[in-house]
Amino acid sequence: MSHAHRGLLHHLIISVTNVTRSAPFYGxxxxxxxYELGGHSHGGAYEYEDWRRMDHDTPHExxxxxxxxxxASLPHKRGAVGHxxxxxxxxxxxxxxxxxxxxxxxxxxxxxECIIEDAPCDCPEHGEGYYATFFSDPDGLKYEFVFNPNHQKRDA
Known part of the structure; x- marks a missing residue:
């Protein structure tokens, strides 16, 4: 029995104010x-979109x-417990x-449909070569897209 995927993220559910409003950003x-859209429901009692990647021999959603x-009227507070x-x-x-x-x-x-908080830039405080852009969804949830060569150095 392989343990190659043990501990990896299986799925994550993000609550947004309104799926229909947030769908252009996340899509x-x-x-x-x-990712591919695996299922969705807009306009009903339970709105959702499920985005999946199955290319690494394990579910990731x-x-x-x-x-x-x-x-829904409570705003997102970065740094608060549960956020x-x-x-x-x-x-x-x-x-x-x-x-x-x-x-x-x-x-x-x-x-x-989003706010770019930081254009792509070097972030030496996170390590040599760390290069990222930071942005937020319509509800102010913050995301990052990052290239970090330090992981490759560590693996080598």
Whole structure:
């Protein structure tokens, strides 16, 4: 029995104010990152989108769901208990980070569907060669797309 996938992320569910409103942001980001829409429901009592990657011989799913209506008016507070600070996705290289900004973030920002917090830049405080862009979804949930060559050095 292989333990190669033990401990890896299986799925993550992100609550948003409104799935229909957030769908353009998440759809553009996830498609660019190689995810496929596995299922969705818009306009019903339970709105969701399930985005999946099955190319690494293990399920990996990130879903967005509409928040509980009684809690939907509470704003996201980065750093509060139960709220994620930010979620980072791996890039192939520095060019991949630049391409993500040009092909995904700039069109989303122009449409008012995301905020680019930091254009691609070096982040030496996180290690030599660390290169990332930071951005937020329509609810202010923060994300990062990062190339970190330090993992490759450590693995070598």
């Amino acid at each position: 553009a980001m996830f498609r660019h990152l190689g 990130i879903s967005i769901v509409t928040a509980d209506p009684s809690l 994620h600070h930010h979620l980072a996705f791996c890039a192939l290289d520095r060019v991949d980070v630049e391409r993500f900004r040009a092909e995904v973030l700039l069109p989303l920002a122009a449409a008012g």
